[in-house]
Amino acid sequence: MARRGQRPQTVSGVAMRRLILIAIPYLWLFALFLIPFAIVLKISLSDTVLAIPPYAPQIDLAAGWQGIKDFFGALDGENFVFLTSDDLYWKAYLSSLRIAALSTLMTLLVGFPIAYAMARAPDEWRPTLMMLVILPFWTSFLIRVYSWMGILANEGILNQVLTWTGIIDSPLQILNTNTAVYIGIVYTYLPFMILPIYAALERLDGSLLEAAEDLGCSRTSAFWLITLPLSKNGVIAGCFLVFIPAVGEFVIPSLLGGSRTLMIGKVLWEEFFSNRDWPVASAVAVVLLLILVIPIVLFQRQEQKQREAEG
Amino acid sequence: MTKTLVSIAAALAIGTAAMAEDVRVYNWSDYIDENLLAKFQTETGINLIYDVFDSNELLETKMLAGGSGYDVVVPTGTFLQRQISAGAFQKLDLAKLPNHQNLWDVIAKRTAQYDPDNAYSINYMWGTTGIGANIGKVTATLGADAPIDSLELVFDPANMEKLAACGVHFLDAPTEMIPAALKYIGEDPDSKDPAKIEEAAKVLEAVRPYVQKFHSSEYINALANGDICVAFGWSGDILQARDRAAEADNGNEIAFHAPKEGALMWFDQMAIPADAPNPDGAHKFLNFIMDAQNMAAASNYVYYANGNKASQEFLNEDVIGDGAIYPDAATLDNLYSVSPYDPKVQRVVTRIWTRVKSGT
Numbered sequence: 001m002a003r004r005g006q007r008p009q010t011v012s013g014v015a016m017r018r019l020i021l022i023a024i025p026y027l028w029l030f031a032l033f034l035i036p037f038a039i040v041l042k043i044s045l046s047d048t049v050l051a052i053p054p055y056a057p058q059i060d061l062a063a064g065w066q067g068i069k070d071f072f073g074a075l076d077g078e079n080f081v082f083l084t085s086d087d088l089y090w091k092a093y094l095s096s097l098r099i100a101a102l103s104t105l106m107t108l109l110v111g112f113p114i115a116y117a118m119a120r121a122p123d124e125w126r127p128t129l130m131m132l133v134i135l136p137f138w139t140s141f142l143i144r145v146y147s148w149m150g151i152l153a154n155e156g157i158l159n160q161v162l163t164w165t166g167i168i169d170s171p172l173q174i175l176n177t178n179t180a181v182y183i184g185i186v187y188t189y190l191p192f193m194i195l196p197i198y199a200a201l202e203r204l205d206g207s208l209l210e211a212a213e214d215l216g217c218s219r220t221s222a223f224w225l226i227t228l229p230l231s232k233n234g235v236i237a238g239c240f241l242v243f244i245p246a247v248g249e250f251v252i253p254s255l256l257g258g259s260r261t262l263m264i265g266k267v268l269w270e271e272f273f274s275n276r277d278w279p280v281a282s283a284v285a286v287v288l289l290l291i292l293v294i295p296i297v298l299f300q301r302q303e304q305k306q307r308e309a310e311g
Numbered sequence: 312m313t314k315t316l317v318s319i320a321a322a323l324a325i326g327t328a329a330m331a332e333d334v335r336v337y338n339w340s341d342y343i344d345e346n347l348l349a350k351f352q353t354e355t356g357i358n359l360i361y362d363v364f365d366s367n368e369l370l371e372t373k374m375l376a377g378g379s380g381y382d383v384v385v386p387t388g389t390f391l392q393r394q395i396s397a398g399a400f401q402k403l404d405l406a407k408l409p410n411h412q413n414l415w416d417v418i419a420k421r422t423a424q425y426d427p428d429n430a431y432s433i434n435y436m437w438g439t440t441g442i443g444a445n446i447g448k449v450t451a452t453l454g455a456d457a458p459i460d461s462l463e464l465v466f467d468p469a470n471m472e473k474l475a476a477c478g479v480h481f482l483d484a485p486t487e488m489i490p491a492a493l494k495y496i497g498e499d500p501d502s503k504d505p506a507k508i509e510e511a512a513k514v515l516e517a518v519r520p521y522v523q524k525f526h527s528s529e530y531i532n533a534l535a536n537g538d539i540c541v542a543f544g545w546s547g548d549i550l551q552a553r554d555r556a557a558e559a560d561n562g563n564e565i566a567f568h569a570p571k572e573g574a575l576m577w578f579d580q581m582a583i584p585a586d587a588p589n590p591d592g593a594h595k596f597l598n599f600i601m602d603a604q605n606m607a608a609a610s611n612y613v614y615y616a617n618g619n620k621a622s623q624e625f626l627n628e629d630v631i632g633d634g635a636i637y638p639d640a641a642t643l644d645n646l647y648s649v650s651p652y653d654p655k656v657q658r659v660v661t662r663i664w665t666r667v668k669s670g671t
Contacts, residue, residue: 048654050393050396050397050654051375051397051398052374052375052376052377052397052398052399052585053375053376053377054375054376054397086662088662088665088666153536153538154538154539155536155537155538170476173523176523176524258523258524259483259522259524259525259668259669260668260669260670261669262669267665270661270665272372273366273368273369273371273372274368274485274657274664275657275658275661276368276371276372276375276654276657277654277658
């Protein structure tokens with residue numbers, strides 16, 4: 001009797017636990033993504049005023065329902081219209097996308113061979129190699145970017161070594177140019193490229209390559225036909241991990257870049273700090289998010305369709 | 312485990328709630344003799360938390376966001392004026408500031424244009440914006456008669472084209488650079504007319520290709536190390552670069568000149584945010600800073616003039632006697648000051664500035 005009574009309870013207990021388990025990530029996303037986004041969206045629909053905080057309207061909860069109605073009535077999309085009135089914004093978006101795309105490509109070109117070598121290395125070396133990739137994270141990101149300033153400056157280490165060895169006569173201007181930005185981004189985001197590719201390559205079944213060789217496939221074509229397609233997911237994950245933060249990057253271009261480096265992160269900073277225009281700054285951020293999210297969603301749909309077609 | 316969590320929670324609570332015996336000061340970078348900070352702590356027993364910034368815009372955003380957690384902040388006059396009207400500051404309680412009598416009426420009269428009756432702020436330092444030059448490198452490039460005391464050095468493309476090779480930095484502050492460019496073409500530096508500002512932009516755009524970087528603090532080190540040979544920047548910062556170069560004995564001789572056409576005079580004012588967690592402690596800090604000897608120590612260290620009359624007898628000769636820091640009456644007449652832009656003109660100015668810097 002007792003046993004029979006227990007059974008439905010256990011089922012609902014499991015269901016409950018499952019629900020809680022699923023609820024945690026959703027709550028996390030809700031609290032740390034959706035709510036902040038709603039706040040930014042709300043500010044992007046507001047107007048700027050000289051006050052604390054520097055935008056209006058505020059929700060007047062004391063006025064009850066009327067206050068909420070007034071609040072929504074005062075919101076409008078004029079800041080988004082404003083963004084289309086000046087070519088600065090789309091130029092900055094385009095320039096950011098270009099810089100991010102190019103540096104993602106360069107990170108891939110540098111990162112793939114490293115990941116490949118790591119995956120090919122003897123088993124006992126791998127933990128050490130892995131450690132070496134992660135090691136830079138133990139130093140503050142800011143300090144690492146600052147040390148690049150020391151390396152790349154006109155009187156910096158690189159130029160001194162090059163002058164000393166007689167390779168160049170006058171110092172190369174690298175710091176405060178786009179070249180320095182590319183170096184900074186590739187350096188900073190390299191581990192984010194290496195790790196997912198390494199994870200994909202490590203899982204790769206070696207017997208597939210042996211089979212290819214047995215069937216008369218050269219090493220190069222085995223790489224193109226087997227290794228590369230099987231590491232595709234790692235490559236894609238790595239590219240996203242590099243590309244997305246690089247588009248909105250602010251610290252690297254502002255420290256290493258010159259004033260000609262036009263990136264949306266800097267434009268956003270200027271709207272926010274120099275113009276004190278939080279609403280337009282928020283509108284810039286909302287558009288940036290859409291620019292990033294829409295292609296990713298489309299891409300994932302495409303992937304899903306492909307998988308379904310294959311399955 | 313629980314114990315760790317409790318102590319972490321306690322640490323966080325201290326971190327955010329700012330206990331009564333803390334005073335949090337937010338000042339410009341390289342702007343105080345750090346011995347003074349230790350002295351304040353020993354004298355008052357108050358724990359001093361000292362943070363720095365290098366742009367008025369950054370400070371203003373924190374002020375307008377509210378809840379910055381700072382007790383004393385140091386905006387420049389034009390920014391102070393706007394923040395006062397936004398309600399960001401509280402009035403000073405003069406009863407808690409006995410050293411207030413040390414202040415210099417000449418400066419107080421000028422700062423009153425930003426803060427009527429000086430009700431919200433005291434002057435910390437003031438200075439001019441001008442030209443820092445590495446004498447050796449500039450004369451090697453432009454010859455012995457290089458106009459190092461004239462705006463021609465930085466606004467004449469012919470000069471700048473040659474100087475580009477050894478490196479030029481400009482302040483990343485349109486509120487400093489646009490008035491200077493207006494002065495160069497003989498217009499009112501305080502002009503709020505977008506058409507006039509546009510003309511100033513043309514001056515800046517003509518020399519833009521030869522400017523290596525627009526930045527408001529890096530030039531101190533860059534000048535001192537010889538990475539650049541000219542900076543358009545703040546007087547005391549350039550004088551600090553001069554001293555760092557002399558200390559390093561690296562062969563770089565740096566000099567500051569206020570442009571003979573006229574230089575911008577600015578005032579950095581100490582004020583107490585309206586929502587300061589410890590306004591009492593903030594007053595104690597202001598009173599400490601207004602002490603004649605303390606203020607003199609600060610000026611002796613950072614090479615900026617201060618608004619404290621009583622401190623002048625304690626100033627080193629290379630500070631009070633240096634015309635670049637304490638200008639004589641004739642030079643003082645040649646200094647101009649500016650007022651804040653309204654939001655519409657501000658947007659034009661920022662947009663022009665972005666265009667000047669990025670070419671877009």
